[in-house]
């Protein structure tokens with residue numbers, strides 16, 4: 011072999027190596043640019059029966075909309091959602107006094123989980139629960155049973171055989187996921203069956219809850235938080251709004267008039283955390299849920315676990331509003347304190363990740 015042939019072969023080999031390295035680098039860059047200090051912990055709790063899935067959309071699946079991404083505000087950008095002011099309205103003051111009194115009233119009629127879900131969750135406090143007995147209880151509530159079977163047939167389990175028995179669905183999903191789906195389906199029943207005037211506030215509350223649950227679970231590994239707990243924190247963080255909706259509905263039944271969405275928002279701004287804490291205790295929720303339900307809108311830095319949860323909750327509210335799941339707010343996205351504290355930078359990789367979020371939320375939320 012001549013010296014020129016050898017040089018040509020070495021050059022060709024170098025070109026091939028450079029191409030392969032470039033491909034590997036581009037695949038690595040398809041991950042969201044979150045805080046690199048927060049890598050997914052290898053021991054992050056997740057359901058052992060849940061098949062591993064690619065949660066971050068890959069570069070080839072996602073179109074980057076740099077000009078009209080949902081994170082670009084449609085209107086004058088704001089850092090805080092506008093709030094209504096009803097301080098000067100005497101009838102609003104009367105309703106506010108009624109709601110504030112209800113927070114401390116031991117006899118107030120609070121939203122409650124469906125009976126079958128309550129009994130099932132009690133039974134599930136035992137890790138070695140009998141799935142046959144659990145199926146009898148869950149089977150008494152058609153909506154709950156349908157929710158469990160639906161998740162067992164969702165995209166995550168699409169390659170597995172069809173099942174139509176609850177005990178088999180429980181075995182497929184595993185203890186932790188069954189508990190989550192019972193809580194999520196119960197919350198959906200309570201929110202969407204709560205009457206409201208004008209705007210469908212119950213449906214909005216459910217949308218906000220499931221978007222937060224899905225997003226917190228999706229982002230939790232990057233912030234060293236356990237997935238299942240993160241899902242519950244997202245799902246339940248605004249239950250105070252549900253309590254306010256119930257109290258307002260009862261008030262109007264007793265005193266006449268119809269529920270005003272503007273007044274609902276005004277009362278939520280003022281006391282949904284406080285009322286949520288009351289409901290968290292009534293539902294016997296475990297820490298960190300009561301802490302976060304009672305105090306998730308405070309400015310914070312990601313110095314500890316609860317602070318990271320608060321930032322993710324604020325971030326999920328922003329995503330829910332800007333993607334149309336809750337009333338639209340033209341947030342100044344990349345300048346929001348929660349976005350900056352979470353170290354989410356305005357880079358092509360981040361925008362690619364953001365562009366994929368609506369599809370991810372729609373798919374995961376659709377399981378419930």
Ligand SMILES: [Fe+2]
Nearest residue numbers: 247248306307
């Ligand atoms: Fe909230």
Ligand SMILES: [Fe+2]
Nearest residue numbers: 218247248327
């Ligand atoms: Fe919220």
